[in-house]
Amino acid sequence: MASLLVPPASVRGMTKLDRSKFTIVVKLPVMRLGKVNLGRLMPVLKKYTLKMQNFKPIQKYDDANDDDGKIAYLDPVKVQKFEDIDQADKKLLSDNDVTDFCNKYISFNYDNWRYDQVLKAVFPEGAEVPNSYSKIGHLVHLNLRDSQLSQKYLIGEVFLDKVPNTKTVVNKLNTIDTTYRHFAMEVLAGDKDTMVTVSEYGFQYKFDFATVYWNPRLSTEHKTLVSFIKPHDVLYDVFAGVGPFAIPAGCKGNRVMANDLNPESYRWLTENAKLNKTCGNITAFNKDGREFLNVEVRNDILKRRNVGAKGSEHIAMNLPGMAVEFLDVFTDWFNREEAEKVCTNPPIVHLYCFVKLGKEEDPHALAKLLVEEKLGHALTPESLLTIHNVRNVSPNKEMMRVSFMLIRDILIGYKPVAKKLKIDNTGLFVDENVIG
Ligand SMILES: C[S@@+](CC[C@H](N)C(=O)[O-])C[C@H]1O[C@@H](n2cnc3c(N)ncnc32)[C@H](O)[C@@H]1O
Missing domain, CATH: 3.30.300.110 (Met-10+ protein-like domains)
Structure with a gap:
């Protein structure tokens, strides 16, 4: 019977949609409800009624002698006759004089199919x-x-x-x-x-999807990252896109410097800052990420240390396929004297990357190794904050976030990495398990 509730077999192979060809007529089991109090019976009826798109399973009975009476169309897979109903449900129905079963022909069309x-x-x-x-x-x-x-x-x-x-x-x-x-x-x-x-979470983003990056599967991550940003903190968004980290942070009252190399992303980032009334908290840049870090972010952090600014600095780097290639910036970022000042309140990096998993490999361990390799420093318990699994991209590929602090060891530099990674032919990083 289940196979009857599908579109007609004649549509198989159709390449040009003809909606008129999707109509079927089927005989369905029907329960006559009479003038019963529906509210009381609904929880039971719902278990058995037929669920189809644009179809009300409880309808007025089209019998001239019974103008107020209702009938329920039942799912033929679940029930064919009164005896198919659960003992307790049957009792409740019988107590309400609902025992009358029959069959009715009904037609379903294109609008009824998912x-x-x-x-x-x-x-x-x-x-x-x-x-x-x-x-x-x-x-x-x-x-x-x-x-x-x-x-x-x-x-x-x-x-x-x-x-x-x-x-x-x-x-x-x-x-x-x-x-x-x-x-x-x-x-x-x-x-x-x-x-x-x-x-996204009440913020509006306008853009041309043909010219910029947008991924609805990152919405939870956008919210999570912004939740780390506390009053007086600053966000430096190196690969900002149209603003899904920058706009909520700006609306929270935080100062944001947001950058994207794509002129179209920069354009919509600027528009979205206005659209969401970020109150001038966002300054947008249209630069290569390396230049943005080396000039804008670097100078801003030094300026903040010189005036004894409150709060922390968050550096978001969401370009998972490539962001690790920018990590070398940090080891050569400041001279010794500047670095000593900066690491009194170490800036926090939120680095996104992809890892490819072999059998039984731990994505957290791989992501950590990858960052260590590219940064040229081990992530110690003192510097590492979190390693988070952002999303599963494909069966063996994970998007990860590694959040760590730019502590003195990293900015000034010793503690070499212990392991090496190789890049496989897909461009992803795999653990070669070389102990240095
Ligand atoms: C994966 S998207 C992330 C955008 C945004 N953060 C989000 O979560 O939707 C990466 C962005 O980096 C930008 N981009 C790519 N290479 C860049 C570079 N070298 N410097 C700055 N931005 C870059 C791209 O235009 C793109 O908007």
């Missing part, structure tokens, strides 16, 4: 259906497999219809801009408009 049901029906039997998407403002972002591309426009139409508040559906193409980290994309359905406004 996107996965539609796609499963049109795809070749057993083929993998696109099972995840990102929603970025009014835009649905897909990453289709090669085998799904022959039906890509149909897939686009289905997502446009089925995902609420969607105006555009795009598919990620196989190219990613390696510097600015935004994806090339093809519009599959809807408006050819990639300008979006996204809300």
Whole structure:
């Protein structure tokens, strides 16, 4: 019976969406409720009623003799006859005179199917259906497999219809801009408009998704990092994108210096600072991260030490594929006299990286080794704050955050690293297990 509640088999192989072809008529078990007090029975009825999109399982009975009576359409997989109902539930129903079962024919159409049901029906039997998407403002972002591309426009139409508040559906193409980290994309359905406004924890971000980086899967991390920033602290965001660390920190009242090399990210970062009324707390820069660190951040920290400023400095480095290559900046950052002043209140670095995991490898250990290797210093209990697993990128690839303090040993320099890492042919870092 379960197989009856799917779109008709005739739609298999469809490449141009014809919504009219998705209608079926099925015979469903129905329970006559009469004029019973529904509130009392609802918890029981909910266990058995049929759940379909845009379908109310409890409806008025269309019998002229019984104008106020209601019926409940039941899920045929769970129940076919009164006896299929749980003993206790059956008693409650009987006590309320609900015992009358019958069958009714009902028609379901395209509007009643979920996107996965539609796609499963049109795809070749057993083929993998696109099972995840990102929603970025009014835009649905897909990453289709090669085998799904022959039906890509149909897939686009289905997502446009089925995902609420969607105006555009795009598919990620196989190219990613390696510097600015935004994806090339093809519009599959809807408006050819990639300008979006996204809300994240109450902050608004406006940007053109075709020209800047945005990843909704980082929203928790954005919130977590900003929670570390206390009153009087300063945030230096080296790879700021359109501002998901910078804007909330600025709105908290913290001073922020935010930088991005992509002129478009810089443009939207500036706009978003205005949009979110960050009260002039954010200064934006459009520089290479190395120059930003060596000039703007360095000078600002020295200025703060000279005036005895309160609070800590947080340096966010969220460019996980490359940020470790910037770590050498810190070992040569200050002369000895400056370093002595700076390390009285060591600045905190939040470094993001990817690690590739072999069998039974610990991502925390790998991330620590990677940072130590690139920094040229061991992260001791004195300097290391946290190593956090940000997200699983793919089966063997994790995005990690390593938060550590630029203590005297790092700024002035001794304690070489103990282990070495090699870079494998995917560009990720793997533990070579070389004890130095
Ligand atoms: C992974 S994104 C992170 C953006 C933002 N922090 C977020 O969480 O959404 C990295 C950003 O670094 C910028 N970027 C890439 N190379 C850079 C460089 N050498 N200097 C400064 N920014 C750079 C990219 O344009 C991109 O916006």
